[in-house]
Amino acid sequence: MSQSIISPAIISPATQIDPNYNFAYLNEQTKKMIRRALLKAIAIPGYQVPFAGREMPMPYGWGTGGVQITASILTPDDVLKVIDQGADDTTNAVSIRKFFQRTAGIATTLNTSTATVIQTRHRIPEQKLQQGQILVYQVPIPEPLRFLEPRETETRKMHAFEDYGLMHVKLYEDISQHGHIATTYAYPVMVEDRYVMDPSPIPKFDNPKMNNNPALQLFGAGREKRIYAIPPYTKVVSLDFEDHPFEIQAWDQPCEICGAGDSFLDEVIMDDQGTRMFVCSDSDYCQSRSEVQS
Amino acid sequence: MNQPLFSVTNLSKKFGKTIACNDISFDLWPGEILGIVGESGSGKTTLLRSIAGLIKPDQATINYQHKNKTLNIDQMDEPELRHLQRTEWAFVHQHPRDGLRMNVSAGANIGERLMANGWRHYDDIRAEAIKWLEAVEIDAKRIDDLPRTFSGGMQQRLQIARNLVTNPRLIFMDEPTGGLDVSVQARLLDLLRGLVRDLGLSAIIVTHDLAVARLLSNRLMVMKDGQVIEHGLTDQVLEDPQAAYSQLLVSSILQV
Ligand SMILES: Nc1ncnc2c1ncn2[C@@H]1O[C@H](COP(=O)(O)OP(=O)(O)O)[C@@H](O)[C@H]1O
Ligand SMILES: [Mg+2]
Ligand SMILES: [Zn+2]
Numbered sequence: 001m002s003q004s005i006i007s008p009a010i011i012s013p014a015t016q017i018d019p020n021y022n023f024a025y026l027n028e029q030t031k032k033m034i035r036r037a038l039l040k041a042i043a044i045p046g047y048q049v050p051f052a053g054r055e056m057p058m059p060y061g062w063g064t065g066g067v068q069i070t071a072s073i074l075t076p077d078d079v080l081k082v083i084d085q086g087a088d089d090t091t092n093a094v095s096i097r098k099f100f101q102r103t104a105g106i107a108t109t110l111n112t113s114t115a116t117v118i119q120t121r122h123r124i125p126e127q128k129l130q131q132g133q134i135l136v137y138q139v140p141i142p143e144p145l146r147f148l149e150p151r152e153t154e155t156r157k158m159h160a161f162e163d164y165g166l167m168h169v170k171l172y173e174d175i176s177q178h179g180h181i182a183t184t185y186a187y188p189v190m191v192e193d194r195y196v197m198d199p200s201p202i203p204k205f206d207n208p209k210m211n212n213n214p215a216l217q218l219f220g221a222g223r224e225k226r227i228y229a230i231p232p233y234t235k236v237v238s239l240d241f242e243d244h245p246f247e248i249q250a251w252d253q254p255c256e257i258c259g260a261g262d263s264f265l266d267e268v269i270m271d272d273q274g275t276r277m278f279v280c281s282d283s284d285y286c287q288s289r290s291e292v293q294s
Numbered sequence: 295m296n297q298p299l300f301s302v303t304n305l306s307k308k309f310g311k312t313i314a315c316n317d318i319s320f321d322l323w324p325g326e327i328l329g330i331v332g333e334s335g336s337g338k339t340t341l342l343r344s345i346a347g348l349i350k351p352d353q354a355t356i357n358y359q360h361k362n363k364t365l366n367i368d369q370m371d372e373p374e375l376r377h378l379q380r381t382e383w384a385f386v387h388q389h390p391r392d393g394l395r396m397n398v399s400a401g402a403n404i405g406e407r408l409m410a411n412g413w414r415h416y417d418d419i420r421a422e423a424i425k426w427l428e429a430v431e432i433d434a435k436r437i438d439d440l441p442r443t444f445s446g447g448m449q450q451r452l453q454i455a456r457n458l459v460t461n462p463r464l465i466f467m468d469e470p471t472g473g474l475d476v477s478v479q480a481r482l483l484d485l486l487r488g489l490v491r492d493l494g495l496s497a498i499i500v501t502h503d504l505a506v507a508r509l510l511s512n513r514l515m516v517m518k519d520g521q522v523i524e525h526g527l528t529d530q531v532l533e534d535p536q537a538a539y540s541q542l543l544v545s546s547i548l549q550v
Contacts, residue, residue: 148395161373165380165410169395169402172409175416176401176438241416 010111011079017105024071024104030054034072034227038218041229046191047159048142053225058099062092063121063138065220069227070100070119070136073218079107081115086123086264086281093121110284122185124206126263126285129215131232137200139221142228144188144198164196167239175244184249190237191230205248205264210236255280258289297359299324299496300345300464305354307340314340315351316520322464324359327490327497329511329528331504331543337520338500339388339468345498346385346466347375358464380407384457388469390449394441394456400427401437403456411460426455430485447478451485458489465490467499471506483509504543508532516540 037051056064084093088110112127121138145155148166174182187204191197217230240246254261256277265278280286298321307315314337330338344351356367387393404423424434430451471479514531516524524537535541
């Protein structure tokens, strides 16, 4: 599943595969099974498909659902990017990237537009994705209705019957307690006017990016063994009330490094004196903007 | 008015070897309040839950009159049944915790059915919730409180409000005054009687308490061991019970 848009300078080239592993760690049988689940998920946008997940050589909190999807779709020509909270250099992102370098020998990159496959935890890149790219999300809790209805038998029926009143009950409670919809992460969406879906704990700032996106978006929950998908150019709408419409986060100031006024900002502490600064959470976006300016 | 609103024919339900309901048939006419009485274990709850579509009877024909059309409840697919259950029907459970969401506010409990039916305007939902809190005599200031902070009587009234908010035509009640103190029971009964009358509801109310049945219902069905052993106008059954068991039931209760 590759369609390279390669600019060699920003790629770490393919390396030698560790001969003890099958390509991308999983055996071909498992990959086939996961691909079948993926095809079903793509055919029914937003619907959670169960799959017989495998143990991976890392803890569940590390995104084993996403890792299994990535392992199943990678080809030797792919260029992989891995981000965690927008950054490529956190422990989680680095270890997943290394894992695939070692087991698949594929090229990797930090650059969003160079990557053919991007595995992510908690963010969608600021750089617009393109047709042919695949975004793989790591999902901790796939069921958006669980918060109010813990019974799996019941939530399955609610999805089957489009019986989604409960989702608005949650938003109602938000407003009655906080005066506004206080959900800022994992903000529920309606996919293609049919299935309510949890977009994983991305900030609601990223929700509009899911809508009509040219890239293929795949979601994997390792612990709960669920896969779901948003095919390219799919309608994705954030739930809300007529008198409390969906809104994204906004900041009073642009990024203090690159000056971006359109990106998701993190507040970071710069020194021992506790000096604070607002900077892009997407480090690749911030860096590439800074380079253009300098 | 020339057709029953609700019509049950040959309903049977077994649990293993226990025959909970044995070949029960009856009609409910529009605007009528039917009381189902009988001692504990006689099959009342099983009957009520079966006809309301909450459990599946082994055998039954259940017809419901809906906009000049007869709906066959026992053949209906689940989405359609659920739609009916959250619009035209209401079910008040004996234990409020079975009929309420204990982890969301009173307002959200009342609003849920509205939201499930497509309401998407927060202020409208809230206004409706306040209206129904007042209708069941709960202070509107409690709208954002969790049901667990309510007394048993208030929880039961909240459950009723949550059910009535979509203006149902038919309400099923299973021992609605069950676990409540006598004084609280009396207040709830008055409230129920007023609501049923003002809203023109039809109702099927299950109770082991003949006094409750006498106060609310026009017609009575007496059950014993899964069978209906007597059926008639409430006054008739209470004044002149035919079956020996009904005589015993009536004499024991009305003496108190
Ligand atoms: N879920 C169940 N499983 C097994 N037996 C049941 C179940 N529900 C009810 N029964 C049995 O069916 C009979 C009728 O019970 P029920 O309908 O609850 O009576 P009532 O409401 O009049 O007290 C009783 O013998 C009861 O033990
Ligand atoms: Mg009972
Ligand atoms: Zn920046």
